[in-house]
Amino acid sequence: MIWFIENFGLITGLTANHVALSIVPIVLGFAIAVPLGWIANRRPALRSVVISGGSLLYTIPSLPLFVILPYVLGTKITDDRNIVVALTLYAIAMMVRTAADALAAVPADAIEAATAMGYSTWTRFWLVEFPLAGPVLLAGLRVVSASTITLVSVGAIIGSANLGYLFTNGKQRDFLEEIIVGIVASLVIALVFDVVLVILGGVVMPWTRRDGWIRRRSVLPVGQVG
Amino acid sequence: MIEFQNISKRFPGGTLAVDDFSLVLPSHKATVFVGSSGSGKTTLLRMIDPTAGRVLIDGEDISGLNPVLLRRRIGYVLQATGLLPHRRVVDNIATVPRLNGVPKRVARRDALTLLDTVGLDRSLAERYPDQLSGGQQQRVGVARALASDPDILLMDEPFGAVDPIVRAELQVELNRLQRELGKTTMFVTHDIDEAFAIADQVVIFRTGGVIAQVGTPAEILANPADDFVATFIGADRGKRTLHLQHREGDSATLIVDGDGRPAGILGADR
Ligand SMILES: Nc1ncnc2c1ncn2[C@@H]1O[C@H](COP(=O)(O)OP(=O)(O)O)[C@@H](O)[C@H]1O
Ligand SMILES: [Mg+2]
Numbered sequence: 077m078i079w080f081i082e083n084f085g086l087i088t089g090l091t092a093n094h095v096a097l098s099i100v101p102i103v104l105g106f107a108i109a110v111p112l113g114w115i116a117n118r119r120p121a122l123r124s125v126v127i128s129g130g131s132l133l134y135t136i137p138s139l140p141l142f143v144i145l146p147y148v149l150g151t152k153i154t155d156d157r158n159i160v161v162a163l164t165l166y167a168i169a170m171m172v173r174t175a176a177d178a179l180a181a182v183p184a185d186a187i188e189a190a191t192a193m194g195y196s197t198w199t200r201f202w203l204v205e206f207p208l209a210g211p212v213l214l215a216g217l218r219v220v221s222a223s224t225i226t227l228v229s230v231g232a233i234i235g236s237a238n239l240g241y242l243f244t245n246g247k248q249r250d251f252l253e254e255i256i257v258g259i260v261a262s263l264v265i266a267l268v269f270d271v272v273l274v275i276l277g278g279v280v281m282p283w284t285r286r287d288g289w290i291r292r293r294s295v296l297p298v299g300q301v302g
Numbered sequence: 303m304i305e306f307q308n309i310s311k312r313f314p315g316g317t318l319a320v321d322d323f324s325l326v327l328p329s330h331k332a333t334v335f336v337g338s339s340g341s342g343k344t345t346l347l348r349m350i351d352p353t354a355g356r357v358l359i360d361g362e363d364i365s366g367l368n369p370v371l372l373r374r375r376i377g378y379v380l381q382a383t384g385l386l387p388h389r390r391v392v393d394n395i396a397t398v399p400r401l402n403g404v405p406k407r408v409a410r411r412d413a414l415t416l417l418d419t420v421g422l423d424r425s426l427a428e429r430y431p432d433q434l435s436g437g438q439q440q441r442v443g444v445a446r447a448l449a450s451d452p453d454i455l456l457m458d459e460p461f462g463a464v465d466p467i468v469r470a471e472l473q474v475e476l477n478r479l480q481r482e483l484g485k486t487t488m489f490v491t492h493d494i495d496e497a498f499a500i501a502d503q504v505v506i507f508r509t510g511g512v513i514a515q516v517g518t519p520a521e522i523l524a525n526p527a528d529d530f531v532a533t534f535i536g537a538d539r540g541k542r543t544l545h546l547q548h549r550e551g552d553s554a555t556l557i558v559d560g561d562g563r564p565a566g567i568l569g570a571d572r
Contacts, residue, residue: 185380185382185384186384189386192378193373210388
C-alpha cells in the first residue's frame with residue numbers, strides 16, 4: 077500500500093494515458109466498422125472480402141504490428157500513434173463482422189415499411205437500420221472495449237507510458253504490489269467503460285430498457301465476436 | 303384518380319407478374335383487388351417502376367416523379383403492420399409528417415388526434431408497437447398511413463394477420479373512415495367476403511395480373527362474367543347464403559348461414 081500511495085501521481089498519469097489510448101481506437105474502430113459492415117451486406121463478394129480481411133487482420137500478433145507500423149507510418153517507434161493505429165485496426169477487425177451480421181438481422185418488414193413511407197436510403201439507415209441493429213452492435217462494442225483496454229498494455233513493451241508499464245516494471249523488479257496495482261487499475265477502466273457503454277446504450281436506445289426486449293428482439297450472433 | 307395504362311411488370315428472374323393491365327381507380331372510392339396468391343396484386347399496388355406502360359395520378363405520369371417524395375404523398379398500410387419496433391406509437395404515426403419537415407411537437411399532437419380517428423385510446427400513444435394487440439397495431443398502421451393526409455391510401459392485405467372477429471371490426475371501421483375521409487383507396491385481399499364488405503369497385507384477378515371482372519359488388523354477385531368468377535365468388539356464396547329455419551314449438555324463426563350455423567332470430571316474441 078505504501079508504494080501505491082507514494083506513486084499515486086505516476087499511477088494516475090499512466091491511467092489517464094491508458095484511457096486516452098483506449099478511447100480513440102474504440103470510437104474510431106466502431107465508426108469505421110459499421111459502414112464497412114453495411115457495405116459488406118450489399119454484395120456477397122464484398123462480404124467475403126470484408127469479413128476475411130477482418131479475420132486475417134486479427135491474426136497478426138500485436139507486438140510485431142507495433143514494431144512494423146513505424147515503418148509504414150513514418151513515426152518513431154516510441155510514438156503512441158502506432159498503438160492507436162494498431163488497436164484501431166484490431167477494433168475494426170473485431171467489429172466488422174458483428175456490424176455486418178447486426179445490420180443483416182434488421183427485420184425486413186421494418187426496412188420495407190420505412191422505404192414505403194418515403195425514407196431515403198440515407199435516412200433509413202440512420203433512423204431505422206442503425207438503431208434496430210443497435211443492441212447487437214452494442215454487444216460487439218463492449219467486447220471491443222474490453223479487448224482494446226487489455227491490448228493497450230502490450231504497448232508498454234515498446235515504451236508507451238500506460239498501465240502496462242506497471243506489469244513490465246513490476247516483473248523486472250519482481251515487485252508484486254506494482255503488478256497488482258496495474259491489473260486492478262486496468263480492470264477498473266474496463267469496468268467503467270463497460271458501465272458507460274451500457275448506460276449510453278440505454279439512453280440512445282430507450283426502447284431496449286423494457287424488460288425482456290433484448291431477449292425477444294435480438295439474437296446475439298454467438299461466437300462471432302473477436 | 304389513378305390510371306393504369308397497359309402496365310406490364312417482368313421481374314429480373316423472368317416472371318411476368320402483370321401483363322398489359324389497364325384500369326381506372328376513381329377518386330374518393332375504394333377499389334379492392336381480389337385474387338388468389340401470386341396473381342400480381344402486390345406488384346400492381348407497388349406500381350412505381352413498371353417494365354412497360356404508364357401509371358397516372360390525377361393525370362400526372364408518375365415515372366417523372368421522385369419515388370421517395372411520391373411515397374410520402376401516398377398512405378401505405380402493410381400486412382405485417384410494418385410498425386417500427388423502436389418507436390413509440392405516437393412517433394410511428396408521426397413518421398411521414400416528420401419526414402416532410404413538420405415540427406416534432408405539431409406532428410405528435412396531430413398523431414394523438416389520429417388515434418381518435420382510428421378509434422384507439424390516447425393512453426396507448428407512449429407504448430411501443432409490441433405492447434399492443436394485433437388489431438390495435440393495425441389501427442396504428444392505418445393512422446400512420448393517414449398522417450400526412452394523403453389523397454391515396456394503399457392497403458396490402460392489411461387485416462390478413464388478425465383474427466376474424468377483430469378483422470370484421472376493422473372492416474367496419476375502415477368503411478366508416480372511407481365515408482368520412484373519401485380517400486382514393488386501393489385495397490388488396492384474397493378474401494372475397496372482405497372485398498365485398500369494403501369495395502365500391504371490385505377487381506377480380508386471374509393469375510398474371512389479368513382481370514377476370516370489374517364491377518360493384520352487386521354487379522358481380524348478380525352477373526358473374528364467367529365460370530372462373532362464378533366459382534371464385536360461388537365457393538363463398540354458399541357460405542353467405544342465409545336461409546330461414548322454423549323450429550317446432552317455437553314462434554321464432556331462426557336465420558342460419560350456408561354451414562347451418564345460426565346467424566340470428568326473426569320475429570321472436572318474448
Ligand atoms: N421481387 C420479385 N422477384 C421475382 N418475382 C416476383 C417478385 N415479387 C413477386 N414476384 C412474382 O410475381 C408474381 C405476382 O406476385 P404478387 O404480386 O406478390 O402476387 P399477389 O400479391 O397477388 O400474391 C408471383 O408469381 C411472384 O412469385
Ligand atoms: Mg401480395
